[in-house]
Amino acid sequence: MPIELTTTRHNPGIDPTLHVWGWEIPVYLFLGGLVAGLMIIAGVRLVLVQPRERQAMVCCTIGPLVGLTLLSLGMLALFLDLSHKLYVWRLYLTFQITSPMSWGSWILLLVYPALLANALTHLPEAIPSVARRFHAFVAISDFILARPRVVIGIGLANIVVGVALGLYTGILLSALPARPLWNTAILGPLFLFSGLSTAAALLHGILVLSFKDGERPAFADFLLSSLARWSEGRAPDTRIAPLLTQADNSFLTVELGLLILFLLGMVSSTAASQQAAALLLTGPYAAPFWVLVIGSGILAPLTLQYLELQNRIRHTLAPAVLVLVGGLTLRFILVFAGQESHWARVASLP
Amino acid sequence: MRYVMVIDTRRCVGCMDCVVACKTENNVPEGYNRDWITEEVRGAYPQPRLEIRSERCNHCARPPCVSCCPTGASRVHRGGVVLVAHRQCIGCKACLAACPYDARFTHPDGYADKCTFCHHRVDQGQLPACVSVCPTHCMHFGDLDNPESEVSRLLRSRAHHALLPEAGCQPHVFYLT
Numbered sequence: 001m002p003i004e005l006t007t008t009r010h011n012p013g014i015d016p017t018l019h020v021w022g023w024e025i026p027v028y029l030f031l032g033g034l035v036a037g038l039m040i041i042a043g044v045r046l047v048l049v050q051p052r053e054r055q056a057m058v059c060c061t062i063g064p065l066v067g068l069t070l071l072s073l074g075m076l077a078l079f080l081d082l083s084h085k086l087y088v089w090r091l092y093l094t095f096q097i098t099s100p101m102s103w104g105s106w107i108l109l110l111v112y113p114a115l116l117a118n119a120l121t122h123l124p125e126a127i128p129s130v131a132r133r134f135h136a137f138v139a140i141s142d143f144i145l146a147r148p149r150v151v152i153g154i155g156l157a158n159i160v161v162g163v164a165l166g167l168y169t170g171i172l173l174s175a176l177p178a179r180p181l182w183n184t185a186i187l188g189p190l191f192l193f194s195g196l197s198t199a200a201a202l203l204h205g206i207l208v209l210s211f212k213d214g215e216r217p218a219f220a221d222f223l224l225s226s227l228a229r230w231s232e233g234r235a236p237d238t239r240i241a242p243l244l245t246q247a248d249n250s251f252l253t254v255e256l257g258l259l260i261l262f263l264l265g266m267v268s269s270t271a272a273s274q275q276a277a278a279l280l281l282t283g284p285y286a287a288p289f290w291v292l293v294i295g296s297g298i299l300a301p302l303t304l305q306y307l308e309l310q311n312r313i314r315h316t317l318a319p320a321v322l323v324l325v326g327g328l329t330l331r332f333i334l335v336f337a338g339q340e341s342h343w344a345r346v347a348s349l350p
Numbered sequence: 351m352r353y354v355m356v357i358d359t360r361r362c363v364g365c366m367d368c369v370v371a372c373k374t375e376n377n378v379p380e381g382y383n384r385d386w387i388t389e390e391v392r393g394a395y396p397q398p399r400l401e402i403r404s405e406r407c408n409h410c411a412r413p414p415c416v417s418c419c420p421t422g423a424s425r426v427h428r429g430g431v432v433l434v435a436h437r438q439c440i441g442c443k444a445c446l447a448a449c450p451y452d453a454r455f456t457h458p459d460g461y462a463d464k465c466t467f468c469h470h471r472v473d474q475g476q477l478p479a480c481v482s483v484c485p486t487h488c489m490h491f492g493d494l495d496n497p498e499s500e501v502s503r504l505l506r507s508r509a510h511h512a513l514l515p516e517a518g519c520q521p522h523v524f525y526l527t
Binding site: 001002003004005006007008009010011012013014015018020021081082083084085087088090091093094096098099100101102104105175176177178179270339342343344 | 366369381382383386387388389390391392393394405414417418419420421422423437438439440441442443444446447448449450452454455456459460461514516517518
């Protein structure tokens with residue numbers, strides 16, 4: 001039966017399709033997931049690995065510092081998205097138990113101290129020049145490292161808060177029932193594992209940059225020289241590279257499985273969910289979804305990293321770049337397509 | 351007390367007096383609408399079916415815009431009216447994304463805005479502006495908890511429907527058919 005619907009409403013950002021969230025929210029969700037991944041990986045290493053072996057380990061030294069920087073950039077993106085910026089402090093005058101955004105704003109208050117404690121634990125190894133100038137950093141690091149229980153506490157705090165942060169970035173969207181594409185609990189774990197894979201890829205990328213000259217891609221020279229200046233020539237321990245590659249492949253495999261479950265759930269659900277899934281599978285977002293997220297974001301790095309682990313090709317920056325681009329594209333696609341998805345706008349005329 | 355709006359689609363002609371009255375009463379900025387007219391045509395000649403509806407925020411009994419608000423700016427007022435406290439709103443737009451009716455918008459001053467059922471008039475015993483100006487008297491407003499009210503009587507005696515009941519928000523604007 002043909003249906004024609006006309007409306008006199010033309011509210012900016014609402015009509016013809018909802019588009020109230022621009023680039024800021026996907027960037028924030030991507031960076032939030034990435035930082036969550038960095039926290040979990042660093043936390044696990046703090047708990048499991050002996051201090052002496054940790055000292056030159058990129059995930060315990062540079063990882064938390066990169067995390068602090070990226071989290072601040074993510075928070076800046078979130079702030080830029082607000083349309084009533086002067087009232088942002090209102091977030092911290094209340095706790096709304098049913099609002100994921102309220103949970104998120106309070107979780108972020110826990111993320112900073114946990115991440116800061118993580119960074120301070122190995123700061124002298126990460127940035128020797130700063131530690132030499134400010135002896136307090138060395139004293140704090142020595143204080144923490146002399147107390148194994150404190151180190152394990154910091155590690156566990158990073159794991160718990162990191163998991164909460166990673167899940168929150170997905171639940172933020174999945175708690176909005178008006179948008180069928182978002183209204184699934186799988187988004188939480190999907191964004192968590194996507195965050196873990198991007199974090200492992202980023203750390204692996206930093207390691208690749210610190211390989212010996214002969215094994216280093218030429219285009220990485222500039223980045224490497226900057227990194228070497230920063231860490232005073234103390235390149236991170238590259239022995240952890242295969243472990244990170246292995247972990248990244250595990251995260252990517254779980255992420256792929258969750259994406260398949262996410263889409264299966266959509267196409268076997270209501271008409272509104274089927275239409276929402278079609279936006280990704282065959283609609284306007286199909287090309288970036290299949291090419292950048294599934295193809296070059298998951299399958300290609302999985303293959304490349306498998307070959308790296310088999311020692312059939314060298315460790316290169318390519319998988320890291322592909323995973324990071326795929327993770328960012330996934331957030332952009334889900335935020336934009338999710339806003340376009342909606343319940344059928346026609347009433348059921350009796 | 352439970353305020354509801356009942357709109358007779360057999361009387362509504364889509365004249366948009368309700369839209370103009372709302373904009374005037376509430377100083378709705380140019381280019382924005384708190385209420386609007388939707389025309390839905392089903393079927394084809396020779397038996398098309400037309401329904402003209404004056405639509406707005408449905409002041410749901412389970413409002414997702416309220417439950418997702420991180421500052422408590424979106425709240426349920428007396429009589430179940432859903433309101434936004436402008437000075438508590440940070441403009442995160444979560445409520446805009448949460449509304450299945452797309453009834454909210456960001457006011458040019460930055461806060462989320464929507465229909466208030468003209469609670470400032472209702473609190474003084476007056477009808478909402480849109481209801482008071484309707485030339486065909488197709489709009490009715492009142493207390494659903496009072497079985498003797500006009501809205502209760504109409505909903506008992508006439509066939510009616512709400513918009514997107516499957517979204518699970520329990521909307522409180524009803525359309526008589």
